[in-house]
Amino acid sequence: MSDRLSTLDYSFLSLERGELPMHMGSLMVFEGPAPTYEEFRSAIANRLDLLPRYRQRVREVPMQLNAPVWVDDPHFQLDYHLRHIALPPPGGEEQLQAITSQLLDQRLDLSRPLWEAWLIVGIDGDNWAVLNKTHHAMVDGLGGTDMIEAIMDPKPGGTEPEPSDWAPTSEPGNSSLLTAALTDLIKEPIRTIEQVGEATRAPRTAAAATAAQLAGTVKAGDKLFHSEDFLIGPVGPHRRWTWVEMDLDTVKGVKNKFGGTVNDVLLTATTGGFRALLLERGEELASDATIRTMIPVSVRQGAKSSGGNAVSAVFTDLPVGEPDPIEVLNLIRTDMEHLKRSPEALAVPALLNASTFVSPGLLSAAGRLAARVPQRSVGTVTTNIPGPQHPLYFMGRLMTGLVPFVPLGPRIRVAVALMSYNGGVWAGINADYDAVPDVEQVPEGMVATLSDLAHQR
Structure with missing residues (x-):
């Protein structure tokens, strides 16, 4: 059975349709040398089993009878979600901030899995970075930190996970979606009534x-x-x-x-x-x-x-x-x-x-x-997100910086995210x-x- 978006998850999708991009993000900076795109792609592909939501898209319920559900994307293509860009010289912080600001301007495609990862090379000092964009409907700040740790290694010589033979499950049809939506609509008020019954006992x-x-x-x-x-x-x-x-x-x-x-x-x-x-x-x-x-x-x-x-x-x-x-x-x-x-x-x-x-x-x-x-x-x-207080590595390279990004809200022109x-x-x-x-x-x-x-x- 497909997982249904919560009310809060669904609200972030609704705000996106209200002309506000609702993706979160982070910039992970690493010591060099930078990997090739092929090496980067292989490392991400080997870790996707740890992040099942990264292969799923949002499927609307007919007539919006209930909140949408997460379903495996039958047309999932990793290369669509992975991008590669080089900073212009001299590759300093000014150029890095300008490029990442432009990349974060761009909305995620809501018809596909709601994430992107950009490999950024050409940073001064033989450094490189990964810019991650994940829709707020998919994860909150703390959950995003858990995911960062899931794909990182605590030591430089971490073992690469074995790639799986993942295949998407069959996508539910409209009749299945409607049946599940109706069932959940009945269950939720009953669960609420049961909670009321429990309350009368305490x-x-x-x-x-x-x-x-x-x-x-x-x-x-x-x-x-x-x-x-x-x-x-x-x-x-x-x-x-x-x-x-x-x-x-x-x-x-x-x-x-x-x-x-x-x-x-x-x-x-x-x-x-x-x-x-x-x-x-x-x-x-x-x-x-x-x-x-x-x-x-x-x-x-x-x-x-x-x-x-x-x-x-x-x-x-x-x-x-x-x-x-x-x-x-x-x-x-x-x-x-x-x-x-x-x-x-x-x-x-x-x-x-x-x-x-x-x-x-x-x-x-x-x-x-x-x-x-x-x-x-x-x-x-x-928002203050407690991050890992120990070194993390990706592809054997030390992560030296972890900058968080949170979206703006309605008529909110500045937002501050803090991460340790x-x-x-x-x-x-x-x-x-x-x-x-x-x-x-x-x-x-x-x-x-x-x-x-x-x-x-």
Whole structure:
């Protein structure tokens, strides 16, 4: 039986149709020498059995009776998904950022498996890279990290997997899709009713959980009623992608000196980056000026890495009007401690569970509408993805950098993704090409803020 997309997975497809590219990505930089395209292709082909979703495409259900399903692509061609490009001289970071920004502009073909991988050669210093693009409907940030580790080796002399004799399973016909869709439509409300029955047998536990979900939904709703005009506006089709590396030990040193968590320190650095951007633009910032950010929160359980999205979200305000980075850290730490104790993160799963009773056609239309309706509450997205803290190798070459990429949302012109790897933290900043031509101010401000905190006594 084919796997069905979850409501959240399906929503990302709907947003894509609402004129927003919804792929995630990462840039993996390696020490040389660069492999040939044939060597690169062979290495990926040998690992595809570890990533079954990479050979599957989305198949719509007739009449949109239910969410689409994942089916094996009977016409899967690996060479369509693997691309090869060389940087123009001198092959520095400026050329790498320009090329990767252009590649990330390009949408994935929704009729094929939802991924691409680009082999990039000609990087200064005998380095090379792989740019990975994967649709958000297929994987969230943490799941994507699991997949990176799945195709990497912990040692330079890793054993190459044996290629399989994979063949696609027969694609279901329309009648099979309709039957399965109807069956699932019946099962989901029954499962919900069964949960209600279980709740009546444990009323106190159920009441507490329901109250928490309701309170979380109300709190999340309150956060959405917020007017912020610094960064919000129409989003065009093109992107500027820039990045910076920070030292994880420095981040931890600041945490140990002033309290809080690694995430608190990184949010403080991000606040400093946005403050630098706004000051460079000549904005007069009041002392209480803020930018509201949505922070995705993983609800993935255990070691599950089967793909799909297992995320919720919380909202916090980045105090860009506060000039003292220590006070910024204190404000963020206090707010994040409150969020950890609050039920706000339960709001998104609660709302998605309620959508069991909403038709997929209506959900799809709602997703397209959401991409067009003006929102004035969320100014940016900030996600922190914990990566592997040990060296990883691909084809015997050491990975020296791992830069994350997250898509923009409706009227969200800048998004920040943070990922740690082997003692470093990479911040990937994705911005609308026309609206944020000065995006480089953000990583520069982040580094300056972290340095300021590290030298404070």
